[in-house]
Amino acid sequence: MENTEKELFSQLAQAVIEGKQEITVALTNELLTLGTEPKRILDEGLMPGMEVVGIRFRDNIIFVPQVLISARAMKSSLAILEPLLSKSDISGAGTIIIGTVKGDIHDIGKNIVAMMLRSSGFKVVDIGIDAKVEKFLLTAEQEGAQILGMSALLTTTMGYMKTVVTRVRDDKLPYKIMVGGAPISRQFAEQIGADGYARNATEAVAMAKKLMEEFKTAS
Amino acid sequence: MNGKDRIARHLNLGISDRTPVMCQLSIGHYFLHSGIDPVEIWFESGAFAEALVNMADRYSFDGVLINLPGRSDVYKNSVKEIQRSHDEIKVIWKNGHYTILPFDDNPHYYTPAGERIFPTFDDIDPEQLYYVEPWDVTEVKFPFFWGFDEHREKSDFFPDYHFDTIRKVKSLAGNRLSVHSEVFSPWSQFLELLNYENALMAIMDDPIKVKVILSQLTEGTIDLAKKQALEGVDAILISSAFAGAGLISRDQYNEFVLPYEKRIISEVRQTSDVPVYTHTCGSIGDRLDLMLETGTRGIDTLDPPPLGTVDLAEAKQFLSGKVFIKGNIDPVNTLLYGSREDIISDVTRRIQTGKPGGGYILSSACSVAPHTPPEHIMLLAELAEQHGKY
Numbered sequence: 001m002e003n004t005e006k007e008l009f010s011q012l013a014q015a016v017i018e019g020k021q022e023i024t025v026a027l028t029n030e031l032l033t034l035g036t037e038p039k040r041i042l043d044e045g046l047m048p049g050m051e052v053v054g055i056r057f058r059d060n061i062i063f064v065p066q067v068l069i070s071a072r073a074m075k076s077s078l079a080i081l082e083p084l085l086s087k088s089d090i091s092g093a094g095t096i097i098i099g100t101v102k103g104d105i106h107d108i109g110k111n112i113v114a115m116m117l118r119s120s121g122f123k124v125v126d127i128g129i130d131a132k133v134e135k136f137l138l139t140a141e142q143e144g145a146q147i148l149g150m151s152a153l154l155t156t157t158m159g160y161m162k163t164v165v166t167r168v169r170d171d172k173l174p175y176k177i178m179v180g181g182a183p184i185s186r187q188f189a190e191q192i193g194a195d196g197y198a199r200n201a202t203e204a205v206a207m208a209k210k211l212m213e214e215f216k217t218a219s
Numbered sequence: 220m221n222g223k224d225r226i227a228r229h230l231n232l233g234i235s236d237r238t239p240v241m242c243q244l245s246i247g248h249y250f251l252h253s254g255i256d257p258v259e260i261w262f263e264s265g266a267f268a269e270a271l272v273n274m275a276d277r278y279s280f281d282g283v284l285i286n287l288p289g290r291s292d293v294y295k296n297s298v299k300e301i302q303r304s305h306d307e308i309k310v311i312w313k314n315g316h317y318t319i320l321p322f323d324d325n326p327h328y329y330t331p332a333g334e335r336i337f338p339t340f341d342d343i344d345p346e347q348l349y350y351v352e353p354w355d356v357t358e359v360k361f362p363f364f365w366g367f368d369e370h371r372e373k374s375d376f377f378p379d380y381h382f383d384t385i386r387k388v389k390s391l392a393g394n395r396l397s398v399h400s401e402v403f404s405p406w407s408q409f410l411e412l413l414n415y416e417n418a419l420m421a422i423m424d425d426p427i428k429v430k431v432i433l434s435q436l437t438e439g440t441i442d443l444a445k446k447q448a449l450e451g452v453d454a455i456l457i458s459s460a461f462a463g464a465g466l467i468s469r470d471q472y473n474e475f476v477l478p479y480e481k482r483i484i485s486e487v488r489q490t491s492d493v494p495v496y497t498h499t500c501g502s503i504g505d506r507l508d509l510m511l512e513t514g515t516r517g518i519d520t521l522d523p524p525p526l527g528t529v530d531l532a533e534a535k536q537f538l539s540g541k542v543f544i545k546g547n548i549d550p551v552n553t554l555l556y557g558s559r560e561d562i563i564s565d566v567t568r569r570i571q572t573g574k575p576g577g578g579y580i581l582s583s584a585c586s587v588a589p590h591t592p593p594e595h596i597m598l599l600a601e602l603a604e605q606h607g608k609y
Contacts, residue, residue: 019423060464060468062468063464063466063467063468063471064419064465064466064467065419065420065422065423065466065467065471066423068416068419068420068423069420069423069424072420103321103324105327105335107416108415108416108419108466111416154324155550155551155555155588155589155590156247156321156323156324156588156589156590157324182465182501182526183526183551183588185525185551185552187552188556199525
């Protein structure tokens with residue numbers, strides 16, 4: 001049984017790496033049939049697979065198309081597992097509200113960051129594109145989030161990030177805020193008072209972990 | 220020497236009296252700064268042509284890029300109502316759909332439910348594709364038709380009004396400005412058709428079908444480019460925005476971009492002397508050699524870090540004598556947010572790097588952002604006068 005599980009975890013990780021959606025779903029169901037805990041399927045099959053995807057993406061070994069099909073495979077498996085996982089299993093590393101800011105309808109970068117954060121144990125609530133400050137704050141309150149993640153592709157919309165940061169600070173809300181997107185720089189993030197900036201999805205995971213530590217220390 | 224002659228020299232890898240200047244302005248910049256109503260700019264060929272020429276003159280550019288298709292006045296018959304608020308204009312159509320025109324950004328067309336419509340990959344029958352115009356009044360459709368109901372055969376696919384903006388710009392300034400038209404690369408059309416993410420996954424799911432689709436779109440692109448050449452443009456830009464390393468690998472570029480752009484350029488060359496050049500945003504520093512293989516006459520944008528990966532000195536050394544180059548000024552950190560001193564320093568350095576031997580057009584990498592202060596853009600021509608003399 002243990003060897004079978006171990007082999008299946010390995011196959012599941014490989015299926016995620018290769019973006020094989022049907023195989024990922026089949027292996028997830030097979031493990032559940034064997035009585036494997038959903039949390040172990042996540043921790044020992046899906047997440048190790050996505051970790052490899054993240055490293056290969058960071059190192060320019062694979063590119064966005066491969067990452068997207070891996071994310072799709074993982075998402076299909078998570079759709080089966082999530083109803084079976086406890087709340088703490090899902091939000092183990094923390095809860096992040098992520099969205100593309102008001103006026104901006106671009107979401108590839110945001111989706112990849114969301115997927116990488118999920119595969120690193122965060123609960124990610126994706127509020128989509130064209131997201132206003134009220135949506136960020138309402139969702140954050142409902143979900144008990146610790147971090148807000150904002151994305152923008154346009155120079156016309158990046159300024160809206162400051163609106164969200166200002167509102168969070170003015171209302172003395174505890175959330176840590178991280179930003180990213182093609183026109184965003186570290187300097188811009190500092191100017192608007194964000195807590196963190198990430199140049200890509202891999203950096204976003206590291207930054208989210210850092211901000212979670214800061215959040216815990218502050219509270 | 221006027222702008223038309225100045226740019227012509229550099230398109231042919233020569234020198235002129237001074238470094239030419241020509242930037243692509245974002246649509247939002249025209250909305251904010253041209254003094255012409257956004258509804259007219261977006262929906263009317265004549266108004267857009269006037270905006271292009273007026274702004275080129277205001278910034279002392281040597282050329283203009285016509286980056287919207289010509290429009291038919293028939294759109295007016297489909298308007299139900301136009302609502303204006305402090306930050307956007309909403310054009311409600313008789314079919315219940317609507318277009319939102321922000322005052323500072325590209326408009327988009329929505330269903331009554333507030334959604335944009337894209338076909339799925341499975342929906343696509345490649346045989347029914349020819350050209351996808353993302354900036355049509357009603358954006359992408361499958362099978363594609365123009366506006367609200369104008370279905371056309373492949374043998375006569377591009378309506379005559381499609382070329383009206385070119386004609387108008389040429390009549391306004393064709394004798395003194397270099398007039399460039401735009402076609403979308405098959406790869407860009409494919410990504411726009413499926414809304415990026417699904418297109419990128421499709422190349423992993425069914426690369427053979429994707430290649431058939433790209434081949435079909437190549438035929439329409441060749442047709443359009445040849446027709447633009449017949450209108451007398453001075454150059455044709457292939458807009459290939461999504462072909463950088465931010466999205467796809469070199470191998471994927473080799474497979475899904477290069478052969479199709481190569482064919483377009485080769486076909487246009489067989490019937491016309493009009494130079495065809497390539498605009499690819501973002502990180503292209505790792506694939507300049509592949510872009511050369513397409514047979515392109517020039518490479519546009521050359522985004523510098525942090526937006527892209529191109530060092531102008533390295534690119535100049537590699538590309539000099541092979542193709543003309545255009546771009547490399549950071550449109551965000553320099554032109555939009557930089558101080559006057561930052562701009563003078565950055566732009567002067569680029570002129571000094573790009574100018575030697577010619578074949579260099581001073582330009583922003585990618586388009587000038589909507590809120591870029593006009594006085595920042597005016598500095599480009601001033602600096603070209605000061606430091607760009609041959």
